[in-house]
Amino acid sequence: MELYRGRLIDHLHLVVRDIEASRRFYSSLFEVLGIPIGGGAEDHFWADELFVSTPDSRSAQGVLTGRHHLAFQAKDRAMVDAFYQAGLAAGGKDNGAPGERPYHPGYYACFLLDPDGNNIEAVFHGPAKRNADAVVVSF
Numbered sequence: 650m651e652l653y654r655g656r657l658i659d660h661l662h663l664v665v666r667d668i669e670a671s672r673r674f675y676s677s678l679f680e681v682l683g684i685p686i687g688g689g690a691e692d693h694f695w696a697d698e699l700f701v702s703t704p705d706s707r708s709a710q711g712v713l714t715g716r717h718h719l720a721f722q723a724k725d726r727a728m729v730d731a732f733y734q735a736g737l738a739a740g741g742k743d744n745g746a747p748g749e750r751p752y753h754p755g756y757y758a759c760f761l762l763d764p765d766g767n768n769i770e771a772v773f774h775g776p777a778k779r780n781a782d783a784v785v786v787s788f
Contacts, residue, residue: 652786661719662700663767668692670740670764671701677739678769681731682721720770726757732771733759744768 665671672694676686679696687695693702699719723729730747737743745760755775763769 650788652788660695660698660700661717662702663717663719663765664702664704664706665765666704667764668694668701668703674736674739674741674763675699675701677735678721678732678771681728681735682723682771718768718770720758720772723771723773726773729757729759729771729773733761736761736763736769740764741769 663671668691672689675694675696679686684696687697689695692706693700695701721732723732726747733747741761741763743760744762745758747757747759750756750758753774756772757775758770758772761769
């Protein structure tokens with residue numbers, strides 16, 4: 650078995666009210682990003698560092714987690730734009746159309762609210778060199 654992990658965040662867990670609405674929403678966004686759903690069951694699903702479950706899932710603590718902000722990496726501005734359109738088409742709500750942000754030069758992002766009101770971002774930081782796409786953990 651192999652897991653692919655980023656260098657900073659190990660995983661994020663969202664507890665949601667409607668797992669199927671969230672599954673549709675995130676599956677649509679991940680298709681744009683080229684990230685496959687890693688697995689799941691009736692009460693949960695996961696992709697890379699993100700785990701999403703119902704409140705009654707064994708992995709949840711039984712309460713909704715509230716409003717969170719998740720930022721996904723995009724390879725270019727076109728991917729940010731496609732992410733935004735896919736999210737709107739899958740039931741997300743606009744929380745900031747694609748465009749430059751004042752955080753640093755070249756910061757291009759969009760923001761959507763998922764079905765549970767979490768603030769979901771796609772960001773392209775501008776041209777940069779990466780030393781690796783991911784860290785591979787093998788068992």
